[in-house]
Amino acid sequence: MTSNLLDPSIPQARSARWQFWHQREPEQYMGYLFALPAVLIIVVFRLYPLVSGAQYSLTDWNGIGEAHYIGLDNYERLLHDQVFRDTMLNALKLIVTLPIWVIFPMVLAILIHQGVPGGGFFRAAYFFPAVLSSVIIGSIFNLFLRYDGSFNNMLGHLGIPAVDWLSDSKIALFTVIAVEIWATFGINVLIFLSGLSTVPDELIDAAKVDGANLFQTVVRVIIPVLRPITEFVSVATIIGMLTSMFGLIYVMTSGGPGTATYLPEYLIWFQQGRLNEPAYAAATSMVLFVFMSIVALFEIRLMSRGSDM
Amino acid sequence: MIATRRVRPDKAAMWLLALPMGLIALSTIYPIFFTINIAAKTRKEYILDRFAISHTFYWENFSSAWEQSHMQDYFLNSVITTAGAVFLLLLVSSLAGYAFGCMRFKGRRLLFYLCLIGLMVPVQVILVPFYKLILDLHLLNKHAGLILSYTAFFLPFCTYLMTSFYAGIPREIIESAKLDGASLWMVYLRIILPMGKPALLSLGILNTLYCWNDVLISLLVMQERDKRTLMVGVTSLRGEFSTNVPQFAAGVILSVLPVIVVFLIFQRQIAKGITVGAVKG
Numbered sequence: 001m002t003s004n005l006l007d008p009s010i011p012q013a014r015s016a017r018w019q020f021w022h023q024r025e026p027e028q029y030m031g032y033l034f035a036l037p038a039v040l041i042i043v044v045f046r047l048y049p050l051v052s053g054a055q056y057s058l059t060d061w062n063g064i065g066e067a068h069y070i071g072l073d074n075y076e077r078l079l080h081d082q083v084f085r086d087t088m089l090n091a092l093k094l095i096v097t098l099p100i101w102v103i104f105p106m107v108l109a110i111l112i113h114q115g116v117p118g119g120g121f122f123r124a125a126y127f128f129p130a131v132l133s134s135v136i137i138g139s140i141f142n143l144f145l146r147y148d149g150s151f152n153n154m155l156g157h158l159g160i161p162a163v164d165w166l167s168d169s170k171i172a173l174f175t176v177i178a179v180e181i182w183a184t185f186g187i188n189v190l191i192f193l194s195g196l197s198t199v200p201d202e203l204i205d206a207a208k209v210d211g212a213n214l215f216q217t218v219v220r221v222i223i224p225v226l227r228p229i230t231e232f233v234s235v236a237t238i239i240g241m242l243t244s245m246f247g248l249i250y251v252m253t254s255g256g257p258g259t260a261t262y263l264p265e266y267l268i269w270f271q272q273g274r275l276n277e278p279a280y281a282a283a284t285s286m287v288l289f290v291f292m293s294i295v296a297l298f299e300i301r302l303m304s305r306g307s308d309m
Numbered sequence: 310m311i312a313t314r315r316v317r318p319d320k321a322a323m324w325l326l327a328l329p330m331g332l333i334a335l336s337t338i339y340p341i342f343f344t345i346n347i348a349a350k351t352r353k354e355y356i357l358d359r360f361a362i363s364h365t366f367y368w369e370n371f372s373s374a375w376e377q378s379h380m381q382d383y384f385l386n387s388v389i390t391t392a393g394a395v396f397l398l399l400l401v402s403s404l405a406g407y408a409f410g411c412m413r414f415k416g417r418r419l420l421f422y423l424c425l426i427g428l429m430v431p432v433q434v435i436l437v438p439f440y441k442l443i444l445d446l447h448l449l450n451k452h453a454g455l456i457l458s459y460t461a462f463f464l465p466f467c468t469y470l471m472t473s474f475y476a477g478i479p480r481e482i483i484e485s486a487k488l489d490g491a492s493l494w495m496v497y498l499r500i501i502l503p504m505g506k507p508a509l510l511s512l513g514i515l516n517t518l519y520c521w522n523d524v525l526i527s528l529l530v531m532q533e534r535d536k537r538t539l540m541v542g543v544t545s546l547r548g549e550f551s552t553n554v555p556q557f558a559a560g561v562i563l564s565v566l567p568v569i570v571v572f573l574i575f576q577r578q579i580a581k582g583i584t585v586g587a588v589k590g
Contacts (some may be wrong), residue, residue: 006339008400027415027574029414030408030412030414030493031408031412031413031414031417032414032416033408034404034405034407034408034412034493035404035405035408035409035420035421037400037401037404037405038401038402038404038405038424038464038468039405039420039423039424040428041401041457041460041464041511042423042424042461042464042468043423044442045439045442045457045458045461046426046427046462046465047423047426047427047429047430047460048434048438048443049430049435049438049439049441050430050434050435050438052441052442053434053435053437053438054471056437056438056441063486071529079537085573093590097586108330108333111326111330112330114323115323116323116326116327116330117323117324117327118327118330118334121334122330122331122333122334122581124576124580125334125337125338126333126334126337126386127579127580127583128337128338129337129340130583131518131522131568131571131572131579132522132565132568132570133521133522133523133540133565134522134524135522135524135540135541135543135544136522136540136543136561136564136565136568137340139543139544139547139557140340140341140343140344140561141340142547143344143554143558145348148359149359149589150343150359150360153359153360176572182336182337184470186337187583190580190584191583191584192473192586194584195453214322226345227478237432242433243431243432243433246433246525247524247525247540248417250544251547264433265433265525268436268437269433269436269525269528270431272437272440274434277378278437278440278441279437281436282436282437282438283433285433285435285436285437286434288433288434289430289434289560292429292431292434293429296429299502
């Protein structure tokens with residue numbers, strides 16, 4: 001994705017001497033000057049902390065005193081930490097729901113693309129929740145889903161008994177996941193729609209000429225063409241799952257009941273801020289980082305394959 | 310032309326499918342009205358009947374949510390940090406995009422990749438060392454601290470997007486300006502910035518939303534009560550108003566009002582910004 005970006009079809013500058021006489025400031029050093037603020041901010045605030053975080057994870061630092069090197073003890077402790085295990089299991093459950101996050105918006109996007117009446121309005125309405133903060137969404141759904149709230153009341157009219165959506169440890173995680181899907185599926189609809197706009201019309205026409213109905217056209221023609229974008233959406237969604245659910249958990253369940261809705265990002269925040277064990281939290285962070293890096297490498301591979309074509 | 314693209318015989322099926330799709334659309338819009346309805350009730354009305362549509366509109370919920378419980382302060386903090394961060398993001402990323410996209414200098418590729426690696430380091434992964442850094446730089450509980458933090462976390466993507474945008478500018482435009490004796494700074498001010506307007510507008514809107522909606526970074530950097538941003542403030546509002554739900558709902562509505570206005574005005578740009586970001590990386 002980036003390699004072609006850096007090789008724009010810029011005609012090579014003329015001779016060095018020509019450049020020297022015709023430019024007030026040589027690009028050589030002006031380039032550094034212009035790029036410096038961005039590089040500096042990113043290196044100081046993102047890359048340096050990554051390195052120092054890896055260092056902290058190997059110490060017993062408590063936030064104030066001196067840090068002593070203790071090797072991999074923090075990581076070993078994680079292995080035996082029930083809360084960490086619960087968190088990882090929750091993350092696994094979350095990732096297993098991936099097909100819903102991908103297929104549901106894909107179907108909606110295909111239908112909008114195929115000209116469902118009101119498609120333009122649906123498109124806009126679907127991504128409206130995506131511009132709201134997770135705090136707002138969480139607050140609204142807290143009102144909506146509480147035991148004596150409107151949702152249970154609605155179900156009551158349909159003869160379905162009330163469910164404790166946020167305090168039942170078997171259900172709470174899936175409630176939060178459902179709310180997050182509701183809040184973000186519109187983004188994936190948009191991405192699929194942009195992918196659909198690249199489907200050649202002739203392909204669909206040909207299928208139509210062959211007498212294929214809508215369902216056959218979708219399954220045999222459209223879905224295969226969408227494959228690269230589906231892979232991309234899947235990877236991006238996994239990254240989103242691990243990095244954008246903090247607000248919802250913080251507002252809706254605070255990780256509870258018990259550890260039922262702990263996810264890695266919440267656990268890290270909890271270990272750092274509440275338990276005041278920054279070194280331990282740093283170790284958890286590194287586990288998350290390694291996992292996300294593997295996912296991100298997949299993403300880079302997918303994207304570079306896309307640009308080669 | 311459009312008609313040929315679509316599979317026509319299924320028109321009836323399309324109308325049938327529009328029904329569940331409409332219900333889904335209803336579900337994404339309804340919660341806001343649900344909350345407005347609660348906010349319009351008096352406390353007594355709410356306790357008597359939570360679900361009925363409110364016949365009166367009890368404005369006092371809004372004014373008291375705004376005046377009590379520091380919402381004004383929170384709002385101001387959000388405005389300052391969001392505006393500051395967006396300005397800094399656009400400035401820094403347009404400069405870097407100009408350098409990476411239009412100039413040739415040694416190490417350009419390396420520095421650009423360094424910026425992109427930043428994309429792979431979300432705040433969750435560096436929570437502890439990032440907090441320590443903010444502490445060491447004496448930026449804790451300071452607006453400048455949160456502005457710099459937002460800039461750091463949203464900058465890699467902005468830099469990437471501005472670079473790809475500026476890489477598409479024809480070289481001749483810049484060369485001819487230089488031949489006319491313009492310095493690189495003049496080129497930046499007179500050509501690069503004006504030409505970047507569409508991309509900068511799109512990034513500006515998108516990052517306004519990101520900064521305004523953020524919870525985790527703000528929770529980390531602004532820990533004093535009177536430095537809280539609006540979204541963190543809303544979470545604390547919840548505790549204070551646990552007995553007065555309508556007033557809490559009013560607070561929620563007040564804090565999303567700016568976002569709804571931005572959405573209604575810039576809906577197209579937001580949609581474009583989201584997809585460009587996703588498809589390009």
